[in-house]
Amino acid sequence: MSSRKVLTLTLVRNSVGDILLGLKKRGFGEGKWNGFGGKVEPGESILQGAARELTEECGLKAHSLTKVGLLDFDFIDDPMRLEVHVFCTSDYSGTVIETEEMKPKWYKVEDIPFHEMWLDDPIWFSWYLKGGPQFKGYFLYKGLDKIVEQEVKSTDVPRETTSCT
Numbered sequence: 001m002s003s004r005k006v007l008t009l010t011l012v013r014n015s016v017g018d019i020l021l022g023l024k025k026r027g028f029g030e031g032k033w034n035g036f037g038g039k040v041e042p043g044e045s046i047l048q049g050a051a052r053e054l055t056e057e058c059g060l061k062a063h064s065l066t067k068v069g070l071l072d073f074d075f076i077d078d079p080m081r082l083e084v085h086v087f088c089t090s091d092y093s094g095t096v097i098e099t100e101e102m103k104p105k106w107y108k109v110e111d112i113p114f115h116e117m118w119l120d121d122p123i124w125f126s127w128y129l130k131g132g133p134q135f136k137g138y139f140l141y142k143g144l145d146k147i148v149e150q151e152v153k154s155t156d157v158p159r160e161t162t163s164c165t
C-alpha cells in the first residue's frame with residue numbers, strides 16, 4: 001500500500017526580481033539549491049507549514065503566500081509519495097539569515113544554478129516563472145539521480161494569494 005508525505009516549497013523574489021535559493025546543508029537534498037520548505041506538521045495547514053518553514057530556514061516572515069503549483073514525486077522501490085505544494089512570495093519582511101539547514105543566496109533568474117539543483121527543477125521552474133494558472137507536475141525517480149517518467153501541465157486553477165496573518 002502506498003502512502004504520502006505532504007511538504008511545502010516556497011520561492012521568494014525580491015523587488016528587483018531576484019530569487020532567493022538555499023543550499024541544503026543537511027538531510028534530504030543535502031548539497032542542492034532549492035526553495036525553502038519541509039514537512040507540514042500535524043495540526044497546521046499547508047499554508048502555515050510553508051510560512052513556518054520559510055522563517056525557520058532563512059529568517060524571512062511571509063505576509064502572504066501565493067500557491068503556484070503542486071508536484072508529486074514517486075520513487076521506484078519506495079511506496080512513499082512526496083506531495084510538494086509550491087508557493088511564491090514577494091510579500092515578506094525580515095532579514096535573510098543562514099540557518100542550520102540552509103545557506104541562502106539571491107540569484108538573478110538567468111543565473112539560477114540548475115546544475116546544482118534537483119533534476120526536476122529545470123523542468124517545472126519555467127511554469128512558475130511564466131505566471132498563469134497553477135501547474136501540476138509528476139516525476140518518477142529511479143534513485144535520486146534519474147527521472148524515468150515526467151509530466152508538467154497547466155491546470156485551470158488560478159494562482160491564489162492568501163494572507164499569513
Ligand SMILES: COc1nc(N)nc2c1ncn2[C@H]1C[C@H](O)[C@@H](COP(=O)(O)OP(=O)(O)OP(=O)(O)O)O1
Pocket residue numbers: 007008009010027028029034035036037038039040073082084118120121141
Ligand atoms: C525529489 O525531488 C524534489 N525536487 C524538489 N525541487 N524539491 C524537493 C524534492 N523532494 C523534496 N523536495 C523539497 C520539499 C521540501 O521543501 C524539501 C524537503 O524538506 P525536508 O525533508 O528537509 O523537510 P523538513 O521538514 O525540513 O525535514 P527535517 O525537519 O526532518 O530536516 O525539499
